[in-house]
Amino acid sequence: MPELELIGASPSNYVWTCRIALAEKGVPYKHVSAKPHTAEVDAIHPFGKIPVMRHGAVEIFESRAICAYIDSVFPGPKLVPADPVEAAQVEQWISVVNTHIDPVCLRQYLRGYVFPGCTEDGGAIRRHGSRRRQDGPSGWRHLHAR
Numbered sequence: 269m270p271e272l273e274l275i276g277a278s279p280s281n282y283v284w285t286c287r288i289a290l291a292e293k294g295v296p297y298k299h300v301s302a303k304p305h306t307a308e309v310d311a312i313h314p315f316g317k318i319p320v321m322r323h324g325a326v327e328i329f330e331s332r333a334i335c336a337y338i339d340s341v342f343p344g345p346k347l348v349p350a351d352p353v354e355a356a357q358v359e360q361w362i363s364v365v366n367t368h369i370d371p372v373c374l375r376q377y378l379r380g381y382v383f384p385g386c387t388e389d390g391g392a393i394r395r396h397g398s399r400r401r402q403d404g405p406s407g408w409r410h411l412h413a414r
Contacts, residue, residue, distance in 0.1 A: 269324075272297040274334070275308055276318030281370065282331040283319045289335040293344035332362060 274290065274297050276283035290297050302308050305316035312320035313329035320329045321337070328334050339347040348355050 271323075272338075273300050273322040274298070275300040275302050275312070275320045275322065277301060277303050280318050285331045286319050286321070286334050286338070289338050289347055292347060293338055293342045295338060295342045295344070332366075 272290070272295060274283065274286050276286075278284075278299070278301060287299070300308070302318065304318050309318055309320055310316045312322070312327045317329070319331055319334060320327065321334045323337075323341075326337070328337050335347060348358050
């Protein structure tokens with residue numbers, strides 16, 4: 269079987285997601301460090317985003333698709349449960365991370381406060397944060413139910 273190449277910058281949380289999936293399955297791989305929009309990434313991803321993956325003649329982009337491929341092709345513990353309800357709950361939380369946690373907590377908060385030289389001035393973060401506080405913890409009730 270050809271060596272799997274995971275292509276993307278190490279700090280990316282989506283690259284890390286794929287690396288964790290590879291580790292969970294015990295899959296040996298080569299990590300190729302590359303930033304978004306480099307020639308190697310653009311050759312695989314139509315929007316130049318990371319991560320991308322190459323496994324012989326197979327090229328895949330987007331972390332969720334890469335993880336699904338890893339789960340399907342390689343032996344080891346399943347990353348997604350076989351039970352349809354449990355599998356849907358996994359997908360639900362993947363969607364929450366991709367649509368709510370990453371864009372707000374990671375992209376806006378880190379840029380605005382942890383990396384002060386970024387273009388975000390913090391105002392959007394404060395506005396969004398006050399709106400989230402008004403929403404209350406009910407949006408997170410599913411976490412507390414477990």
